[in-house]
Amino acid sequence: MKFYYSPTPVLIGVLIVFVQPQNALAFSSTGSVKVAEAISPACSAKIPTVLSTLEKIRKQAENAEAEIDKKVLELQARLTNDKKARDELENLKNQLKKQLLEVINDEQKYQQALENPNLPQSQKDLLRKIKAKPEEIDKYIEQQTNTKYIAEQQKLRIRNIRKESETKLLEGFVQNCK
Incomplete structure (x- = not known):
């Protein structure tokens, strides 16, 4: 994937998410890759909530x-x-x-x-x-x-x-x- 400008990496636990307005990649510890196309700023704003929820799931387990x-x-x-x-x-x-x-x-x-x-x-x-x-x-x-x-x-x-x-x-x- 080609980035036209530097994506913002976010690291929490074993999840790394790279965000830019058009694309988002999430690499979990199992190596699976999730791709969202045409990610909107509204979706970018949801990333901290998603990461927080992932952390809660991990802690509960x-x-x-x-x-x-x-x-x-x-x-x-x-x-x-x-x-x-x-x-x-x-x-x-x-x-x-x-x-x-x-x-x-x-x-x-x-x-x-x-x-x-x-x-x-x-x-x-x-x-x-x-x-x-x-x-x-x-x-x-x-x-x-x-x-x-x-x-x-x-x-x-x-x-x-x-x-x-x-x-x-x-x-x-x-x-x-x-």
Whole structure:
């Protein structure tokens, strides 16, 4: 892109926006580029608000991830120091295993579960998997009760929501400035 005069760079966090009256480019940390043609002075005036909103989204995501880390540490400490908590967890694991075995060992319940439109596809896939390999039940239960695994899954959701929010905001800005 050729600039006929020097664009004004604005740097906040990992977002760099170059602005000139006819064009705007936004480079995010993921390397995506957004281009708005014929940007008006009114759109240029909105850039600080957009950047501020992006910063809020980033802060909210960081705070949510920090809260997850805090809760994981608290839970790990409780499981380490509290026999009652460990016993409760073991009881929950045993109940879940019993319920899963009950479904896969009763053909009628198994078919009802597979045909249930309210049961998510991932759970139907899990039932098929453990029906074929019942030893997978223990692996699944251990995974679902592993604090680090749970924390990483929640952080992944937060990161995806952050990315979607940032993308939606930038796309909305670009769309409104065309």
